[in-house]
Amino acid sequence: MNVDLRLTSPPAAVLGAERGQWLYRGLYLAFVIGGLALEALAVLLGSMIALDIAPHLATYDEIYGLTLAYVVISAIATIVREAVKRREEEAAWLLWLALLLGLVATRSHAQLDIEALIVWFGFSIFCILGTRSVVRRLIATALAGCLPRRPIAFIGNSHSAAMMLAQIGADRRSRFQTVGFFDDRLDRPGPLTELLPCLGTVSDLVNYIHNAELDEVYMALPWSAGIRISELLERLRFLPLTVKLIPDHVPPALVGRGDGQFLGVVMPTLMIPPFSAAGAVFKRSVDILGVCALLFPLIPLFLLVALFIKVDSKGPVLFRQMRSGQYGRQFSILKFRSLHVAQADAAAETLVTSGDRRVTRVGRYLRKYSIDELPQVFNVLFGQMSLVGPRPHAPRAKADGRIYAEVIPEYMLRYRVKPGMTGWAQVNGWRGNTDTEEQLRKRVEFDFQYIGKWSPLRDLEIMVRTIPSMLMPPSGNV
Structure with missing residues (x-):
């Protein structure tokens, strides 16, 4: 993509x-x-x-x-x-x-x-x-003067979008605020050109929702444009958005049903985010409270690990490596250094294997018991990660010589949520490397199960089960 x-x-x-x-x-x-x-x-x-x-x-x-x-x-x-x-x-x-x-x-x-x-x-x-x-x-x-309106945007520049914009403007009780539209055909003027700002192409949605609040978009395309609709959904499916379709005519089966209507016709919901607004707030609150609770007991451990790393080999205590996070955006992940500095692989193109000579003596134990991952509590605090979620992978990581997204076309769906320090796959025995297609497919399968069936209790279960999985890691955990 x-x-x-x-x-x-x-x-x-x-x-x-x-x-x-x-x-x-x-x-x-x-x-x-x-x-x-x-x-x-x-x-x-x-x-x-x-x-x-x-x-x-x-x-x-x-x-x-x-x-x-x-x-x-x-x-x-x-x-x-x-x-x-x-x-x-x-x-x-x-x-x-x-x-x-x-x-x-x-x-x-x-x-x-x-x-x-x-x-x-x-x-x-x-x-x-x-x-x-x-x-x-x-x-x-x-509170009417400061009541926030719900920002929405259109995908496409069509007459149906202009009609819905007029309907929103005529409804004094409407809580929608139309911020603009996205259209891949920027060189072609349309009904919205003089009414709303053009926010860019559909690809610009990735950056827009990262910098502004937008959780719902309306696709202004005709029913007959099935191929185009499917192609757009394919591009948007890893974003935490609700996508609705504005109908261009009135199918009898949809008249007068439901609340989200346009000119008396229900607008079909094509895609919904994995978490509700309340769920997202809850998850972020748990992340912040969890990190605050963990930092105090972890500080002595951090100091002790830092001392062992400095005594064992030359180089910094912490190691930074790029990872792909929510929306596919890259961030710098923090880890305790477990490899010799001269042999470190910043791009993570070559995964660590059993008996790898690049691993230091202290690093073997840090990696085996996942202690090297503990500094990622700061990534959670900065909002780049969550305590629970799919584990973040390096952008150029490969399985059987192929980049992950090439092995599994649906791989990008993992980016609909923040990556986590631990996840559903890890507590179900799929820790460690994903250097083969089979390992990657099983890991991603459990990640999709987590995203599709998320609940606060599921997060609590994962956090509780993470403790024994760290203390008793599988033999192949390197």
């Missing part, structure tokens, strides 16, 4: 939207926290009214405990569901759970007052729903 490495600067509108997002998120969080505090107050007031009716219903300590339980459960639900507008349906079961706890607490008392419980439930749920309605209105009005 030929990738254009020219940098494409994001338009000012997108940069403004990115700055506005931080203000919006801060204010949004303040409103949600304030609303949650009011909900807790409603539960507390409801319980106080119930106690006036039936003083024996519960003690004040029990009431405070139930209110705290509601706050914790509601906060967790808010984080999981992510939007205030989707929380009304949870009010009943959240409050019901709190009341069930209350019923358990009242079993130690002589009498259960149903009237008091009904008052508590009714007053609290009325106030909670009212509070959520007010918070929702405040978010819609007070």
Whole structure:
């Protein structure tokens, strides 16, 4: 695949939207926290009214405990569901759970007052729903000026794209912001030429999404252009994008179904990213917290390894080597030096084999137990890698004399996610070299399984299983 490495600067509108997002998120969080505090107050007031009716219903300590339980459960639900507008349906079961706890607490008392419980439930749920309605209105009005719009772009310069642009402009409630279009035929003017900035060719998407926020594109091509659509998807498939097709006419089977519609016609989704936005935030948060937790105990080990390396052979402690990361972009990976300096292979074209004379005495142990990979925690901290993901390979690495992408055409799909310090393939016994086609195919097969079935629990499982796989490496690990 030929990738254009020219940098494409994001338009000012997108940069403004990115700055506005931080203000919006801060204010949004303040409103949600304030609303949650009011909900807790409603539960507390409801319980106080119930106690006036039936003083024996519960003690004040029990009431405070139930209110705290509601706050914790509601906060967790808010984080999981992510939007205030989707929380009304949870009010009943959240409050019901709190009341069930209350019923358990009242079993130690002589009498259960149903009237008091009904008052508590009714007053609290009325106030909670009212509070959520007010918070929702405040978010819609007070934050309207800084509410970030979702940036989108078109692929192609056609009349259907211009029609969708006009539809977005006419819809005052639209949360889309069209930043421009990409088109391989730059010398041919079209309906969008005078309406939107041209951001370059389709290949420029690689650099654009690296420098600006863009996670959804709309392909403005006719249904009949099946070959062209397939060719574009082939070029885009390693990018973390949602790709939708703007229909040029109305197929009967698609009329009036779904939410993402254009002129009453559903826009088929051709490609989705491997992680949702929430999943990506979660994964990055785990990376940062994990690195912070690992750095403190690793510092003494780093100093000890550095001392052994300096005593064993001449040269630097750390070794830098280029690797291919997300979107196919190259970065400098950090490793403890395990080869003699004069025989180091910076391009990694010749993989290390068993008994390789280039490996130092200390390096044999570092490589066997994967200790040489530990400095990559800094690559994770810099955002170039993740704790868990497909292992990064050198751009010119070969299997049976052929570059990896030549052996497996789908190899580039690994670049849809950040490379990791450990991965699904490694904990399933596929550590070490990939110098044969069979080894490479098995490694990539497990990488695809990870990308296709990612979940937070899968990452946790991989991290836990990595420890015994490092302590008891396979015999072929060199």
